[in-house]
Amino acid sequence: MSFDVHDLDAFILVGSVVTFLAILAVRMSTRAGLPSLLVYLLMGVALGESGAGIQFENYEVAHAVGFGALAVILAEGGLTTSWREMRPSIRLGVSLATLGVAVSVTVVALAGHYLLGMPWELAVLLGAVTSPTDAAAVFSVLRVVPLPKRLTGSLEAESGLNDAPTVVLVTLISTGAAAEHGVPAMVGIIAYELAIGVALGFAAGFGGAWVMRRAALPSSGLYPLAVMTLAFLAYGGATFVHGSGFAAVYVGALVLGNSELPHRAATRSFAEGLAWLAQIGLFVTLGLLLSPGRITLSTVGLAVVAGLVLTFVARPLSVLASSVAQPMPWRELSFVSWAGLRGAVPIVLTTIPLAEGVTDATRLFDLVFVMVVIYTLLTGPTLPAVARLLKVARRSEPRGLEVEAAPLERIAADLLQVFIAPTSRMHGVEVGELRLPRGASVSMVIRDGQTLVPERRTVLRHGDDLLVVTPRKLRWQTEERLRQVSERGRLAQWLVEKPPRRPPS
Incomplete structure (x- = not known):
């Protein structure tokens, strides 16, 4: 296979233009309340055989790109999710990612076989690929919708864990192992892979955090690289021992x-x-796989x-x-049911039967693609x-407070850079009213x-950056106190008399 440098130049040119246009499209999709995946998918279709004429039918490459991109998206979701906000609703999130998926797969598979006339293998695949919610869609849309933390926490936990x-x-199912081993063995394999993935995820997380706290790296730019590398170390370690890389x-x-x-x-x-x-890379690649000429009435x-069954029957039942694991008011459960956003994940999962050569896998891909576009809209x-x-x-909700920390190694302290966002109630609070730990x-x-050196009577404003020095042993209490004032304003000094105890590590 020969390599032409002109092909590389053309790839860089087209890739740069597509990426830049996709970045600009984020603002448009955000203002419209749409997950950006729709714009990117349509860009991929426009570049494909029916548009710009790019021929792409390599399902193995699409499968690899899809799994790699999903790992990056899940890593970003984990890094930006607050455990304190997720913890109160973690039981519902885990239940949705396990029991909820099982119920949804069963309902959609039954409908696919008896209502749509699909063979059992294809019907079960339809239920399996459409049951998980999409992490990218959930993380991008729900963070701009003002919801109670227990709702966002449960939905984010579900989308982060149900891929596994x-x-x-x-x-x-695609490899035929399900029919060979039977349902009990299949359930056991899923449980094993989940357990191994979660265990190795905890090991990589806690072990990596221990190392990072003691490694004074020479450049601040190395810390993000190191953290992302640790996250992918968890993924690679889990898949190496046949565990769930996505859970890890x-x-x-x-x-x-x-x-x-x-x-x-x-x-x-x-x-x-x-x-x-x-x-961007994932959705454009998936869009390239679609041939509009195959889409029929x-x-x-x-x-x-299939979308009606999934949205109005399978999702509410799941x-x-x-909710048996964590009951909630019917209004909140109804919203959780409606907010089961499907996105790239169902389309990525259809690349598995495509790569395995399952009969009618192309038909399944086209059906799922159309369903995702319609019901995301x-x-x-x-x-x-x-x-x-x-x-x-x-x-x-949410209140705006951004905190970044840098270590001061010689004096066992940390320097916190705190940004007061436009939604923060810290606006108008005097420095002395913060009542930080001694x-x-x-x-x-x-x-x-x-820059100004503040006094006790200095009034804080939106847009201010604060430099806060705190002993390392008091850092958690200091950050928590700042967040309390950001959420409650001056009332925080009366509502919270003592800084909360630090949770056990």
Whole structure:
């Protein structure tokens, strides 16, 4: 196989133009309330055989790109998810990712066989690939919808964990191992891979955090690289021993993102940028696989019916069954049911049967592609209105406070850089009213590009950057106190008399 440098030049040119246009499209999709995946998918279709004429039918490459991109997206989701916000609703999230997936697969498979006339193998594959929610869609859409933390926590936990069992299930069915070993053995394999993935994720997260706290790296830019490398170490280690790499990378990133590591804000920003790049590459690649000429009225009709069953039957039943683990008011459960956003994950999962040569896998890919586009257009833009209709929206959430830490090794202290966002109630609070733990202090305020040394009566404003010095042993209490004031304003001094105890590590 010869390599032509002109092909590389053309690839760089086209890739740069597509990536830049995709970045610009983020603003348009965000303002419309749509996950960006729709724009990227359509860009891929426009570049494909029916548009610019690019021929791409390599399902193995698409499979590899899809899994790599999903690992990056899950790592970013874990790094940017607050464990304190997720913990109260973790039982519902785990139940949705396991029991909820099983219920959804069963309902959709029955409908696919008896209602749509599919053979059992294809019907079960349809249920398996469409049951998991999409982490990229959930993380991007729900973070701009003001919801109680227990709702966002459960939905983020579900989207971060439900990829793992469905990947195993789709692989077992596509390779014929499910029919060979039977249902009990299949359930055992899924449980084993999940357990191994979660265990190695915890090991990589806690072990990596221990090393990172003691490694004084010479450049701040190395910390984000090191953290992402640790997350992928969890993924690679889990897959090497036949565990779930997706469960490992999400759990490992979740532990790292909630550990006391230097330059956390920079790490999260770096991970967010990588996740956007992964989404662009993933969705454009999937769009290239679609041939619009294969889409018929029959395919659209089947996609509409399958989507109706998934959205209005399978999803509500799976949420209802999962609520046994953690009951919630019916309004919140109804919103969780509507917010089961499907995105790239179902399309990526269809590349597994395509790569394995399953009969009618191309038909399944086309059906799932059309279904994802239709129902993402239906559910994504309507989430804010549904939240208001069900009265689960909260205007006061989230509060804006960004904290980045840098180590001061010689004096066993940390320097916190705190940004007061436009939504923070810290605006108008005096420095003395912060009531930081003894030994912590605000050493400098940066306002409109000017620096000033604050006094107790200095009033803080939106857009200020604060430099807070705190002993390392008091860092968690100091950050928690700053967040309390950001959420409650001056009332925090009366509502919280003592700084909370640090949770056990």
